[in-house]
Amino acid sequence: MLWYEIIGIVMIIIGAIFLFLGALGIIRMPDVYNRMQAGTKATTLGALSVIMGVGIYHPAWIFKTGIISLFILLTNPVSSNALARAAHNAGIPLYEKSVVDKYAEDKEKIRAEEEKQNG
Amino acid sequence: MRVFISTVVLFIVWVILTQSFDPQELFTGLIVAAVVSLISPAIASDKPKKWFQPKRYVYLIIYLFYFIWEMIKSNIDVAKRVVNPKLPINPGIVKVKTKLKTNAAKLALANSITLTPGTLTVDIHDEWFYIHWIDVSNCDDVNRSCQEIVEGFEKYLEVIFE
Amino acid sequence: MSSILIIVFSLISIATLLSTIRIISGPTIPDRAVGLDTATTITTAMIVLFAQIFHRAIYLDIALVYAILAFLGVIAIARYLEGGM
Numbered sequence: 001m002l003w004y005e006i007i008g009i010v011m012i013i014i015g016a017i018f019l020f021l022g023a024l025g026i027i028r029m030p031d032v033y034n035r036m037q038a039g040t041k042a043t044t045l046g047a048l049s050v051i052m053g054v055g056i057y058h059p060a061w062i063f064k065t066g067i068i069s070l071f072i073l074l075t076n077p078v079s080s081n082a083l084a085r086a087a088h089n090a091g092i093p094l095y096e097k098s099v100v101d102k103y104a105e106d107k108e109k110i111r112a113e114e115e116k117q118n119g
Numbered sequence: 120m121r122v123f124i125s126t127v128v129l130f131i132v133w134v135i136l137t138q139s140f141d142p143q144e145l146f147t148g149l150i151v152a153a154v155v156s157l158i159s160p161a162i163a164s165d166k167p168k169k170w171f172q173p174k175r176y177v178y179l180i181i182y183l184f185y186f187i188w189e190m191i192k193s194n195i196d197v198a199k200r201v202v203n204p205k206l207p208i209n210p211g212i213v214k215v216k217t218k219l220k221t222n223a224a225k226l227a228l229a230n231s232i233t234l235t236p237g238t239l240t241v242d243i244h245d246e247w248f249y250i251h252w253i254d255v256s257n258c259d260d261v262n263r264s265c266q267e268i269v270e271g272f273e274k275y276l277e278v279i280f281e
Numbered sequence: 282m283s284s285i286l287i288i289v290f291s292l293i294s295i296a297t298l299l300s301t302i303r304i305i306s307g308p309t310i311p312d313r314a315v316g317l318d319t320a321t322t323i324t325t326a327m328i329v330l331f332a333q334i335f336h337r338a339i340y341l342d343i344a345l346v347y348a349i350l351a352f353l354g355v356i357a358i359a360r361y362l363e364g365g366m
Contacts, residue, residue, distance in 0.1 A: 023296035
């Protein structure tokens with residue numbers, strides 16, 4: 001085996017472990033926001049590691065896998081951000097042991113300002 | 120000028136995706152890139168000069184390495200919490216203030232926050248970021264320890280996007 | 282290589298199964314959407330692995346298109362939950 005193939009395989013294995021931990025996280029965490037924390041972070045790094053691992057294993061594919069990774073890196077946080085905002089606005093409560101919720105405190109002010117801007 | 124920059128960026132993406140230097144494909148790609156950037160002014164850069172300052176690209180590369188390191192740290196942190204049978208979390212939503220002005224910079228900051236240790240951006244309103252934090256340490260006052268979430272990224276993003 | 286791929290695929294399959302459990306059981310709709318988001322990211326990684334196994338570069342394009350469609354789907358769900366649609 002060539003040296004870059006070994007690096008690729010190691011990255012694929014690490015990525016698979018992170019994908020598994022991310023999925024375990026969305027089962028174990030108590031509320032939707034904490035699930036998002038585990039789901040987004042661990043699966044993003046896991047997917048990036050697997051995809052770049054395949055790219056390193058096949059050096060001819062490295063640019064294309066680079067584009068896929070860049071796309072995942074840009075869009076995954078955006079979609080979880082949109083989901084978190086939607087969940088909060090749909091009235092999904094935080095985990096009961098949560099410490100603070102500044103967003104709920106400021107929400108009415110934000111809505112009022114947005115309505116003023118929209119006329 | 121604005122159209123020219125987005126044409127070049129789209130053309131580079133086209134070449135990477137097709138992976139061929141056949142003149143016919145290059146020509147088609149050039150036409151498609153030009154048409155797309157002509158009919159969609161929303162993707163054009165607002166200040167073309169920004170694209171010709173090499174300092175921004177140097178910082179972008181440094182930032183990428185810093186960011187990947189932070190991301191690996193955050194994943195090990197989350198993995199530890201998930202595997203631990205006691206599930207040691209102490210969540211809450213805090214708000215922090217940012218110095219960044221442009222939309223691109225705010226987007227990059229929000230994405231970076233989401234992918235790094237224990238934090239998730241919930242909403243952005245003007246200069247305030249509402250961040251769900253998996254392990255809230257004490258920050259009663261807005262200007263205290265919570266600002267640490269954004270400060271590490273801000274000093275790079277300020278140079279890259281502002 | 283093949284024994285390593287078996288381990289990798291078992292881990293990924295269990296991950297997909299766990300996120301499917303979250304999609305089915307999730308008490309609220311955002312919970313299900315989070316499960317879907319996770320499942321699609323895992324699936325994208327899986328398609329890239331298939332490209333590696335069958336030595337077909339064309340599967341990478343499928344992974345890219347799948348990632349784009351999954352992103353649009355989750356954004357659409359989020360907009361719907363917020364009442365913007």
